Amino acid sequence: MRVAYLGPKGTFSEEAAHQFFSEPTNWVMYESIMDVLEAVYKEEVDKCIVPIENSIAGNIHMTVDGLLMYDLHIEADLIFTVSLHLIGNEDSDIHTIRTIRSISPAISQCRDFIMKHGFKCEYTDSTAKAVQLVKDASDNTIAAIASKRVAVDHGLKIIKREIQDNSMNHTRFIVVGKGLVESVEQKKTMMLINPNNEYPGVLSSILNVFSALGMNLTWIESRPTGKKLGTYRFLIESEVAQNDQRMVKAIRILETFEHQVHIVGSYSTTIL
């Protein structure tokens, strides 16, 4: 099986992928989250693993938009603990650093620390890429935000440990494939709902269907349709399996009101 994830070597995506897949796997790394998702769409790989939300920084829109753009499906999700460190060259310390580099969600997870020190931020496509750039620059004013493992691999210094805004920091990753698979264990279902029209209360009328059927929702995200300002489609995840009678009923009711419902996946969560 070929599985794609965000490279280069040393990303959190790599750690999550290697811990999640037990069977023999051909790993393929791509330079951005969008490229990872595109690889599944183009069938260069069978599956990929990408981050979708973080407990401090919130939803990762690159992933949500890529999922929708390429019409991909979720096969599983997993929760991964993330510890972020400030990493620099040997002659750097907290007083020499002026600029920090990392991927946007990692920078958002360390907002308080960055503001306290007044660091300038430069964005990269991954944490591991930021570390590579810091090493290549061999400059004591630049540091990266990344994992301990990647600092050790590159022989760089950990200037400050655990710099995320909250010590309990978790990122949810999803395993994504091209087609809809019938997972053995279905505990949650992700739906994409395109409302029939734009009118006051359209979202609440959709949500009311789930609440009337006693279906707990675990995630919701609205993304622009791209057609007209102020028009949205909704990704909604419920704690109910696709084949559960309540889900079948909810979809039937929503479709009666001419909302379009598309199943993005039905799966279960692994805690790594």
Ligand SMILES: O=C(O)C(=O)C[C@]1(C(=O)O)C=C[C@@H](O)C=C1
């Ligand atoms: O850059 C990496 O190391 C990644 O795997 C990406 C990513 C993300 O974008 O959320 C994954 C987990 C952490 O939240 C920080 C970075």
